[in-house]
Amino acid sequence: MKLTILGCYAPYAPKEGACSGYLVQSDNLNIMLDCGHGSFAQLQKHINFRDLDALVVTHFHPDHYADIHAIRRAIAGALRIGTRKDPLVVYLPSIPAYPYNEINEWQDVFSIIPLEEAQLKDNNLGNLILNFFPTVHSLPTFGVIIRKNQTKFTYTSDTAWDNSIVQAASGSKLILAEASLLNADIAYTKKGHLTAKQAGLLGQKAQASRLILTHFWPEYNLNQLRIEAEVGFEGKVELAEMGKSYLIQ
Template identity: 30%
Template structure:
Protein backbone atom coordinates (compact mmCIF):
# COMPACT_ATOMS: atom_id res chain seq x y z
CA UNK A 1 0.00 0.00 0.00
CA UNK A 2 1.22 3.50 -0.72
CA UNK A 3 1.40 6.25 1.87
CA UNK A 4 -2.30 6.99 1.37
CA UNK A 5 -4.34 6.28 4.52
CA UNK A 6 -6.20 3.08 5.31
CA UNK A 7 -9.63 4.63 5.67
CA UNK A 8 -13.17 3.67 6.60
CA UNK A 9 -15.93 5.91 5.23
CA UNK A 10 -19.47 5.40 6.48
CA UNK A 11 -22.04 5.44 3.68
CA UNK A 12 -24.92 4.58 6.01
CA UNK A 13 -25.66 2.84 9.28
CA UNK A 14 -29.45 2.82 9.74
CA UNK A 15 -31.57 -0.24 10.45
CA UNK A 16 -33.97 -1.76 9.51
CA UNK A 17 -34.76 0.91 6.88
CA UNK A 18 -33.11 4.20 5.92
CA UNK A 19 -33.97 7.42 7.66
CA UNK A 20 -34.26 10.74 5.83
CA UNK A 21 -30.55 11.42 6.38
CA UNK A 22 -29.02 7.98 6.94
CA UNK A 23 -28.97 5.09 4.46
CA UNK A 24 -28.84 1.51 5.69
CA UNK A 25 -25.59 -0.35 6.35
CA UNK A 26 -22.80 0.39 3.91
CA UNK A 27 -19.14 1.34 4.13
CA UNK A 28 -16.21 2.14 1.87
CA UNK A 29 -12.83 0.72 2.86
CA UNK A 30 -9.98 2.40 0.98
CA UNK A 31 -6.22 2.23 0.96
CA UNK A 32 -3.91 3.51 -1.75
CA UNK A 33 -5.83 2.98 -4.98
CA UNK A 34 -7.92 0.12 -3.57
CA UNK A 35 -11.64 0.66 -2.88
CA UNK A 36 -13.99 -1.97 -1.42
CA UNK A 37 -17.73 -1.44 -0.93
CA UNK A 38 -18.69 -3.27 2.26
CA UNK A 39 -22.41 -4.07 2.52
CA UNK A 40 -24.84 -2.50 0.10
CA UNK A 41 -27.82 -1.51 2.22
CA UNK A 42 -30.65 0.61 0.89
CA UNK A 43 -29.45 4.07 -0.15
CA UNK A 44 -25.73 3.36 0.01
CA UNK A 45 -25.12 3.28 -3.76
CA UNK A 46 -25.98 6.97 -4.00
CA UNK A 47 -23.58 7.82 -1.17
CA UNK A 48 -20.87 5.59 -2.64
CA UNK A 49 -20.75 7.73 -5.77
CA UNK A 50 -19.62 10.73 -3.73
CA UNK A 51 -16.29 8.90 -3.42
CA UNK A 52 -15.92 6.34 -6.23
CA UNK A 53 -17.77 5.14 -9.31
CA UNK A 54 -18.83 1.54 -9.70
CA UNK A 55 -16.09 1.03 -12.27
CA UNK A 56 -13.51 2.24 -9.74
CA UNK A 57 -14.36 -0.45 -7.20
CA UNK A 58 -11.92 -3.29 -6.66
CA UNK A 59 -14.50 -5.48 -4.91
CA UNK A 60 -17.80 -5.63 -3.06
CA UNK A 61 -18.13 -7.61 0.18
CA UNK A 62 -21.58 -8.53 1.57
CA UNK A 63 -22.06 -9.82 5.13
CA UNK A 64 -25.51 -11.39 4.66
CA UNK A 65 -28.58 -11.16 2.48
CA UNK A 66 -31.00 -9.15 4.59
CA UNK A 67 -32.17 -6.17 2.54
CA UNK A 68 -30.69 -3.52 4.83
CA UNK A 69 -27.25 -4.91 3.93
CA UNK A 70 -27.65 -5.97 0.31
CA UNK A 71 -30.61 -4.33 -1.48
CA UNK A 72 -28.56 -1.80 -3.45
CA UNK A 73 -26.83 -4.62 -5.32
CA UNK A 74 -29.97 -4.69 -7.45
CA UNK A 75 -29.58 -1.12 -8.69
CA UNK A 76 -25.80 -1.52 -8.87
CA UNK A 77 -26.42 -4.30 -11.40
CA UNK A 78 -28.35 -1.92 -13.66
CA UNK A 79 -25.73 0.77 -13.20
CA UNK A 80 -22.89 -1.60 -14.05
CA UNK A 81 -24.44 -2.96 -17.24
CA UNK A 82 -26.94 -0.47 -18.64
CA UNK A 83 -25.84 3.06 -17.79
CA UNK A 84 -22.78 5.30 -18.05
CA UNK A 85 -20.38 2.79 -16.47
CA UNK A 86 -17.97 0.78 -18.59
CA UNK A 87 -16.59 -2.17 -16.65
CA UNK A 88 -13.26 -3.59 -17.75
CA UNK A 89 -14.39 -6.83 -16.07
CA UNK A 90 -17.17 -7.89 -13.70
CA UNK A 91 -16.75 -6.48 -10.19
CA UNK A 92 -15.51 -9.12 -7.71
CA UNK A 93 -18.40 -9.79 -5.33
CA UNK A 94 -17.83 -11.72 -2.10
CA UNK A 95 -21.04 -12.82 -0.41
CA UNK A 96 -22.92 -15.61 1.34
CA UNK A 97 -23.73 -18.87 -0.46
CA UNK A 98 -26.53 -18.44 -2.98
CA UNK A 99 -26.02 -14.72 -3.51
CA UNK A 100 -25.89 -14.96 -7.32
CA UNK A 101 -29.13 -16.91 -7.56
CA UNK A 102 -30.82 -14.56 -5.08
CA UNK A 103 -29.90 -11.57 -7.23
CA UNK A 104 -30.99 -13.33 -10.41
CA UNK A 105 -34.35 -14.21 -8.83
CA UNK A 106 -35.10 -10.54 -8.20
CA UNK A 107 -33.66 -9.25 -11.47
CA UNK A 108 -35.06 -11.76 -13.96
CA UNK A 109 -38.25 -10.61 -15.66
CA UNK A 110 -38.47 -13.03 -18.58
CA UNK A 111 -37.78 -16.69 -19.18
CA UNK A 112 -34.11 -15.79 -19.61
CA UNK A 113 -32.08 -15.49 -16.40
CA UNK A 114 -30.60 -12.04 -15.92
CA UNK A 115 -26.83 -12.13 -16.50
CA UNK A 116 -25.75 -11.19 -12.98
CA UNK A 117 -22.34 -12.71 -13.64
CA UNK A 118 -21.76 -10.09 -16.34
CA UNK A 119 -21.82 -7.43 -13.61
CA UNK A 120 -20.41 -9.39 -10.67
CA UNK A 121 -17.66 -12.01 -10.45
CA UNK A 122 -19.18 -13.89 -7.52
CA UNK A 123 -17.13 -15.70 -4.91
CA UNK A 124 -19.15 -17.37 -2.17
CA UNK A 125 -17.89 -16.89 1.36
CA UNK A 126 -17.25 -19.71 3.81
CA UNK A 127 -15.88 -19.78 7.34
CA UNK A 128 -12.20 -18.93 7.06
CA UNK A 129 -12.42 -17.56 3.51
CA UNK A 130 -9.37 -15.46 2.58
CA UNK A 131 -8.84 -13.16 -0.38
CA UNK A 132 -6.37 -10.57 -1.55
CA UNK A 133 -7.87 -7.38 -3.01
CA UNK A 134 -5.36 -4.75 -4.01
CA UNK A 135 -3.75 -3.42 -0.84
CA UNK A 136 -5.84 -5.60 1.47
CA UNK A 137 -6.04 -9.13 2.78
CA UNK A 138 -9.63 -10.06 3.71
CA UNK A 139 -10.42 -12.85 6.16
CA UNK A 140 -14.09 -13.78 6.64
CA UNK A 141 -15.59 -15.80 9.49
CA UNK A 142 -19.09 -17.19 9.93
CA UNK A 143 -21.05 -15.49 12.72
CA UNK A 144 -24.33 -16.02 14.60
CA UNK A 145 -27.24 -14.28 12.88
CA UNK A 146 -29.73 -17.09 12.26
CA UNK A 147 -28.92 -17.14 8.52
CA UNK A 148 -25.60 -17.48 6.69
CA UNK A 149 -23.71 -14.38 7.84
CA UNK A 150 -20.09 -13.30 8.02
CA UNK A 151 -17.73 -10.85 9.67
CA UNK A 152 -14.55 -9.69 7.94
CA UNK A 153 -11.06 -8.54 8.87
CA UNK A 154 -9.22 -6.15 6.56
CA UNK A 155 -5.45 -6.06 6.92
CA UNK A 156 -2.92 -3.83 5.17
CA UNK A 157 0.67 -3.67 6.35
CA UNK A 158 0.43 -3.63 10.14
CA UNK A 159 -3.07 -2.17 10.40
CA UNK A 160 -6.41 -3.94 10.76
CA UNK A 161 -10.12 -3.21 10.68
CA UNK A 162 -12.78 -5.75 11.64
CA UNK A 163 -16.46 -5.42 10.70
CA UNK A 164 -18.95 -7.56 12.59
CA UNK A 165 -21.79 -7.58 10.08
CA UNK A 166 -24.94 -8.57 12.00
CA UNK A 167 -24.38 -11.13 14.72
CA UNK A 168 -24.98 -12.08 18.30
CA UNK A 169 -21.83 -12.12 20.42
CA UNK A 170 -19.81 -15.17 19.38
CA UNK A 171 -16.33 -16.60 19.78
CA UNK A 172 -15.54 -16.42 16.07
CA UNK A 173 -16.05 -12.65 15.98
CA UNK A 174 -13.97 -12.13 19.11
CA UNK A 175 -11.16 -14.24 17.68
CA UNK A 176 -11.32 -12.47 14.30
CA UNK A 177 -11.11 -9.09 16.06
CA UNK A 178 -8.16 -10.03 18.27
CA UNK A 179 -5.81 -7.03 18.65
CA UNK A 180 -7.41 -5.19 15.71
CA UNK A 181 -6.85 -1.45 15.44
CA UNK A 182 -10.54 -0.71 14.82
CA UNK A 183 -13.65 -2.80 15.47
CA UNK A 184 -16.76 -1.66 13.59
CA UNK A 185 -19.48 -3.49 15.51
CA UNK A 186 -23.23 -3.44 15.36
CA UNK A 187 -25.00 -2.18 18.48
CA UNK A 188 -28.69 -2.78 17.91
CA UNK A 189 -30.83 -1.82 20.89
CA UNK A 190 -33.12 -4.85 20.67
CA UNK A 191 -32.88 -7.91 22.90
CA UNK A 192 -34.18 -11.23 21.60
CA UNK A 193 -37.65 -12.19 22.87
CA UNK A 194 -37.68 -14.85 25.57
CA UNK A 195 -37.07 -18.29 24.11
CA UNK A 196 -35.56 -17.01 20.85
CA UNK A 197 -31.92 -17.14 19.86
CA UNK A 198 -30.07 -13.84 19.92
CA UNK A 199 -29.01 -12.49 16.52
CA UNK A 200 -27.62 -9.02 17.40
CA UNK A 201 -25.21 -7.21 19.71
CA UNK A 202 -26.52 -4.68 22.20
CA UNK A 203 -24.26 -1.67 22.80
CA UNK A 204 -23.01 -3.35 25.96
CA UNK A 205 -22.23 -6.49 23.94
CA UNK A 206 -20.28 -4.40 21.43
CA UNK A 207 -18.20 -2.94 24.24
CA UNK A 208 -17.62 -6.37 25.71
CA UNK A 209 -16.56 -7.86 22.36
CA UNK A 210 -14.12 -4.97 21.84
CA UNK A 211 -12.71 -5.46 25.35
CA UNK A 212 -12.38 -9.24 25.01
CA UNK A 213 -10.69 -8.90 21.62
CA UNK A 214 -8.27 -6.23 22.79
CA UNK A 215 -9.39 -3.85 20.03
CA UNK A 216 -7.75 -0.45 19.89
CA UNK A 217 -10.92 1.45 19.04
CA UNK A 218 -14.65 0.69 18.81
CA UNK A 219 -17.06 2.22 16.31
CA UNK A 220 -20.69 1.29 16.96
CA UNK A 221 -23.03 0.98 13.99
CA UNK A 222 -26.45 -0.45 13.05
CA UNK A 223 -28.02 1.33 16.02
CA UNK A 224 -31.75 0.63 16.10
CA UNK A 225 -34.42 3.36 15.89
CA UNK A 226 -35.27 3.18 19.61
CA UNK A 227 -31.83 4.31 20.72
CA UNK A 228 -29.85 7.47 19.96
CA UNK A 229 -26.24 7.20 18.78
CA UNK A 230 -25.16 9.05 21.92
CA UNK A 231 -26.90 6.49 24.11
CA UNK A 232 -25.34 3.62 22.17
CA UNK A 233 -21.84 5.09 22.56
CA UNK A 234 -22.37 5.71 26.28
CA UNK A 235 -23.65 2.19 26.90
CA UNK A 236 -20.82 0.58 24.92
CA UNK A 237 -18.30 2.64 26.88
CA UNK A 238 -19.43 1.01 30.13
CA UNK A 239 -17.76 -2.20 28.93
CA UNK A 240 -14.80 -0.87 26.91
CA UNK A 241 -12.17 1.57 28.13
CA UNK A 242 -10.82 2.58 24.69
CA UNK A 243 -12.18 5.22 22.33
CA UNK A 244 -15.79 4.68 21.25
CA UNK A 245 -17.38 6.45 18.28
CA UNK A 246 -20.60 6.18 16.27
CA UNK A 247 -20.68 5.35 12.56
CA UNK A 248 -22.48 8.51 11.52
CA UNK A 249 -23.24 8.76 7.78
CA UNK A 250 -20.41 10.56 6.02
CA UNK A 251 -17.94 10.03 8.85
CA UNK A 252 -14.44 8.97 7.86
CA UNK A 253 -11.99 7.19 10.14
CA UNK A 254 -8.30 6.51 9.60
CA UNK A 255 -7.25 3.05 10.72
Protein backbone atom coordinates in the same frame (compact mmCIF):
# COMPACT_ATOMS: atom_id res chain seq x y z
CA MET B 1 -6.70 2.17 5.10
CA LYS B 2 -9.64 4.51 5.27
CA LEU B 3 -13.19 3.61 6.32
CA THR B 4 -16.13 5.77 5.22
CA ILE B 5 -19.67 5.32 6.49
CA LEU B 6 -22.15 5.12 3.61
CA GLY B 7 -25.01 3.86 5.75
CA CYS B 8 -25.32 2.97 9.43
CA TYR B 9 -29.04 2.35 9.95
CA ALA B 10 -31.23 -0.74 10.20
CA PRO B 11 -33.68 -2.04 9.27
CA TYR B 12 -34.71 1.20 7.55
CA ALA B 13 -33.03 4.55 7.18
CA PRO B 14 -34.29 7.92 8.41
CA LYS B 15 -34.26 10.88 6.01
CA GLU B 16 -30.73 11.71 4.83
CA GLY B 17 -29.64 8.26 6.04
CA ALA B 18 -28.96 4.89 4.46
CA CYS B 19 -28.77 1.29 5.61
CA SER B 20 -25.57 -0.71 6.05
CA GLY B 21 -22.85 0.29 3.63
CA TYR B 22 -19.15 1.00 4.20
CA LEU B 23 -16.33 2.00 1.89
CA VAL B 24 -12.82 0.76 2.65
CA GLN B 25 -10.05 2.37 0.63
CA SER B 26 -6.35 1.73 0.41
CA ASP B 27 -4.13 3.31 -2.22
CA ASN B 28 -6.20 2.91 -5.39
CA LEU B 29 -8.48 0.16 -4.07
CA ASN B 30 -12.15 0.70 -3.34
CA ILE B 31 -14.07 -2.00 -1.48
CA MET B 32 -17.73 -1.67 -0.51
CA LEU B 33 -18.89 -3.67 2.50
CA ASP B 34 -22.63 -4.29 2.30
CA CYS B 35 -25.05 -2.33 0.16
CA GLY B 36 -28.24 -1.71 2.11
CA HIS B 37 -31.00 0.66 1.03
CA GLY B 38 -29.62 3.99 -0.18
CA SER B 39 -25.94 3.15 0.32
CA PHE B 40 -25.08 3.10 -3.40
CA ALA B 41 -26.18 6.72 -3.79
CA GLN B 42 -24.03 7.61 -0.77
CA LEU B 43 -21.05 5.76 -2.31
CA GLN B 44 -21.16 8.16 -5.24
CA LYS B 45 -20.54 11.11 -2.92
CA HIS B 46 -17.09 9.64 -2.32
CA ILE B 47 -15.95 7.78 -5.44
CA ASN B 48 -16.84 7.20 -9.06
CA PHE B 49 -18.78 3.92 -8.79
CA ARG B 50 -17.05 2.71 -11.96
CA ASP B 51 -13.86 2.53 -9.89
CA LEU B 52 -15.30 0.08 -7.37
CA ASP B 53 -13.00 -2.98 -7.12
CA ALA B 54 -15.05 -5.30 -4.96
CA LEU B 55 -18.33 -5.60 -3.10
CA VAL B 56 -18.87 -7.81 -0.05
CA VAL B 57 -22.45 -8.75 0.85
CA THR B 58 -22.25 -10.19 4.35
CA HIS B 59 -25.76 -11.67 4.32
CA PHE B 60 -29.05 -11.51 2.55
CA HIS B 61 -31.08 -9.23 4.76
CA PRO B 62 -32.36 -6.31 2.68
CA ASP B 63 -30.75 -3.68 4.90
CA HIS B 64 -27.40 -5.21 3.88
CA TYR B 65 -27.93 -5.99 0.19
CA ALA B 66 -31.00 -4.23 -1.28
CA ASP B 67 -28.91 -1.91 -3.46
CA ILE B 68 -27.26 -4.81 -5.31
CA HIS B 69 -30.00 -4.40 -7.91
CA ALA B 70 -28.99 -0.78 -8.48
CA ILE B 71 -25.30 -1.71 -8.56
CA ARG B 72 -25.98 -4.41 -11.12
CA ARG B 73 -27.69 -1.94 -13.43
CA ALA B 74 -25.04 0.74 -12.93
CA ILE B 75 -22.11 -1.61 -13.62
CA ALA B 76 -23.92 -3.16 -16.60
CA GLY B 77 -24.37 0.27 -18.16
CA ALA B 78 -20.73 1.21 -17.55
CA LEU B 79 -19.53 -2.03 -19.14
CA ARG B 80 -21.83 -1.50 -22.12
CA ILE B 81 -20.56 2.00 -22.94
CA GLY B 82 -16.95 1.21 -22.03
CA THR B 83 -16.52 3.43 -18.96
CA ARG B 84 -15.63 0.27 -17.05
CA LYS B 85 -13.73 -2.75 -18.37
CA ASP B 86 -14.14 -5.59 -15.89
CA PRO B 87 -17.06 -7.18 -14.06
CA LEU B 88 -17.29 -6.30 -10.37
CA VAL B 89 -15.88 -8.83 -7.91
CA VAL B 90 -18.70 -9.70 -5.52
CA TYR B 91 -18.28 -11.83 -2.41
CA LEU B 92 -21.57 -13.13 -1.03
CA PRO B 93 -23.07 -16.12 0.78
CA SER B 94 -24.45 -18.88 -1.43
CA ILE B 95 -27.25 -19.52 1.08
CA PRO B 96 -30.19 -19.02 0.99
CA ALA B 97 -30.64 -20.18 -2.62
CA TYR B 98 -32.82 -17.15 -3.23
CA PRO B 99 -31.46 -14.56 -3.82
CA TYR B 100 -28.07 -16.19 -4.46
CA ASN B 101 -29.21 -18.06 -7.57
CA GLU B 102 -30.71 -14.93 -9.10
CA ILE B 103 -27.57 -12.85 -8.50
CA ASN B 104 -25.34 -15.68 -9.71
CA GLU B 105 -27.02 -15.39 -13.11
CA TRP B 106 -25.62 -11.86 -13.53
CA GLN B 107 -22.20 -13.20 -14.51
CA ASP B 108 -21.84 -10.62 -17.28
CA VAL B 109 -21.71 -7.93 -14.61
CA PHE B 110 -20.46 -9.67 -11.48
CA SER B 111 -17.56 -12.01 -10.82
CA ILE B 112 -19.11 -14.00 -7.96
CA ILE B 113 -17.08 -15.54 -5.14
CA PRO B 114 -19.12 -17.48 -2.53
CA LEU B 115 -18.11 -16.52 1.01
CA GLU B 116 -18.26 -20.18 2.06
CA GLU B 117 -15.21 -20.71 -0.16
CA ALA B 118 -13.53 -17.37 0.51
CA GLN B 119 -13.65 -17.91 4.30
CA LEU B 120 -11.23 -20.84 3.95
CA LYS B 121 -8.30 -18.81 2.67
CA ASP B 122 -6.58 -15.46 2.45
CA ASN B 123 -8.12 -13.38 -0.32
CA ASN B 124 -5.62 -10.96 -1.81
CA LEU B 125 -6.83 -7.71 -3.28
CA GLY B 126 -3.98 -5.39 -4.19
CA ASN B 127 -2.03 -4.80 -0.99
CA LEU B 128 -4.92 -5.97 1.19
CA ILE B 129 -5.80 -9.39 2.56
CA LEU B 130 -9.48 -10.14 3.12
CA ASN B 131 -10.68 -12.84 5.48
CA PHE B 132 -14.20 -13.82 6.41
CA PHE B 133 -15.69 -15.55 9.45
CA PRO B 134 -19.18 -16.90 10.18
CA THR B 135 -21.24 -14.91 12.67
CA VAL B 136 -24.28 -15.89 14.74
CA HIS B 137 -27.32 -14.49 12.99
CA SER B 138 -30.74 -15.56 11.75
CA LEU B 139 -29.35 -16.63 8.37
CA PRO B 140 -25.82 -17.37 7.08
CA THR B 141 -23.73 -14.27 7.74
CA PHE B 142 -20.02 -13.47 7.54
CA GLY B 143 -17.92 -10.92 9.33
CA VAL B 144 -15.08 -9.27 7.43
CA ILE B 145 -11.41 -8.81 8.34
CA ILE B 146 -9.20 -6.61 6.17
CA ARG B 147 -5.47 -6.47 6.78
CA LYS B 148 -2.83 -4.15 5.42
CA ASN B 149 0.60 -5.14 6.70
CA GLN B 150 0.17 -5.35 10.49
CA THR B 151 -3.00 -3.25 10.58
CA LYS B 152 -6.23 -5.18 11.07
CA PHE B 153 -9.79 -3.95 10.61
CA THR B 154 -12.84 -6.02 11.56
CA TYR B 155 -16.47 -5.51 10.62
CA THR B 156 -18.83 -7.73 12.61
CA SER B 157 -21.81 -7.45 10.27
CA ASP B 158 -24.83 -8.74 12.21
CA THR B 159 -24.15 -11.16 15.03
CA ALA B 160 -25.11 -12.32 18.48
CA TRP B 161 -22.42 -12.64 21.13
CA ASP B 162 -20.08 -15.57 20.68
CA ASN B 163 -16.48 -16.12 21.74
CA SER B 164 -15.61 -16.95 18.15
CA ILE B 165 -16.40 -13.32 17.25
CA VAL B 166 -13.95 -12.13 19.92
CA GLN B 167 -11.28 -14.45 18.53
CA ALA B 168 -11.90 -13.29 14.96
CA ALA B 169 -11.67 -9.61 15.91
CA SER B 170 -8.72 -10.06 18.26
CA GLY B 171 -5.96 -7.50 17.84
CA SER B 172 -7.91 -5.19 15.53
CA LYS B 173 -6.86 -1.58 15.27
CA LEU B 174 -10.48 -0.77 14.62
CA ILE B 175 -13.66 -2.78 15.08
CA LEU B 176 -16.82 -1.64 13.35
CA ALA B 177 -19.35 -3.42 15.53
CA GLU B 178 -23.05 -3.74 15.24
CA ALA B 179 -24.75 -2.37 18.35
CA SER B 180 -28.37 -3.01 17.49
CA LEU B 181 -29.85 -3.02 20.96
CA LEU B 182 -30.07 -1.12 24.19
CA ASN B 183 -29.67 -3.28 27.27
CA ALA B 184 -33.38 -2.89 28.01
CA ASP B 185 -34.05 -4.83 24.81
CA ILE B 186 -31.55 -7.61 25.48
CA ALA B 187 -34.25 -10.22 24.81
CA TYR B 188 -33.88 -9.43 21.10
CA THR B 189 -30.27 -10.62 21.07
CA LYS B 190 -31.68 -14.08 20.40
CA LYS B 191 -32.54 -12.81 16.91
CA GLY B 192 -28.81 -12.56 16.32
CA HIS B 193 -27.73 -9.11 17.44
CA LEU B 194 -25.47 -7.44 20.00
CA THR B 195 -26.42 -4.95 22.63
CA ALA B 196 -24.24 -1.86 22.72
CA LYS B 197 -22.83 -3.12 26.01
CA GLN B 198 -21.84 -6.39 24.35
CA ALA B 199 -20.24 -4.45 21.50
CA GLY B 200 -18.18 -2.63 24.10
CA LEU B 201 -17.15 -5.92 25.71
CA LEU B 202 -16.23 -7.26 22.28
CA GLY B 203 -13.94 -4.30 21.71
CA GLN B 204 -12.38 -4.79 25.13
CA LYS B 205 -11.87 -8.56 24.95
CA ALA B 206 -10.51 -8.29 21.41
CA GLN B 207 -8.14 -5.57 22.67
CA ALA B 208 -9.17 -3.23 19.89
CA SER B 209 -7.59 0.22 19.70
CA ARG B 210 -10.80 1.80 18.44
CA LEU B 211 -14.45 0.86 18.50
CA ILE B 212 -17.10 2.29 16.21
CA LEU B 213 -20.74 1.34 16.77
CA THR B 214 -23.14 0.95 13.87
CA HIS B 215 -26.41 -0.68 12.70
CA PHE B 216 -28.68 1.81 14.44
CA TRP B 217 -32.42 1.62 14.81
CA PRO B 218 -33.60 5.17 14.02
CA GLU B 219 -35.90 5.18 17.06
CA TYR B 220 -33.02 4.89 19.51
CA ASN B 221 -31.11 7.66 21.26
CA LEU B 222 -27.63 6.96 19.90
CA ASN B 223 -25.89 8.60 22.83
CA GLN B 224 -27.56 6.05 25.09
CA LEU B 225 -26.03 3.28 22.94
CA ARG B 226 -22.63 4.93 23.26
CA ILE B 227 -22.94 5.26 27.04
CA GLU B 228 -23.88 1.58 27.39
CA ALA B 229 -20.97 0.49 25.16
CA GLU B 230 -18.54 2.55 27.24
CA VAL B 231 -19.38 0.39 30.28
CA GLY B 232 -17.42 -2.45 28.72
CA PHE B 233 -14.79 -0.65 26.65
CA GLU B 234 -11.91 1.22 28.24
CA GLY B 235 -11.24 3.39 25.20
CA LYS B 236 -13.41 5.98 23.55
CA VAL B 237 -16.52 4.62 21.85
CA GLU B 238 -17.44 6.31 18.58
CA LEU B 239 -20.77 6.33 16.78
CA ALA B 240 -20.78 5.75 13.04
CA GLU B 241 -21.80 8.94 11.26
CA MET B 242 -23.13 9.20 7.74
CA GLY B 243 -20.37 10.33 5.37
CA LYS B 244 -17.65 10.41 8.00
CA SER B 245 -14.25 8.83 7.29
CA TYR B 246 -11.94 7.15 9.77
CA LEU B 247 -8.28 6.38 9.18
CA ILE B 248 -7.29 2.85 10.18
CA GLN B 249 -3.63 2.84 11.06
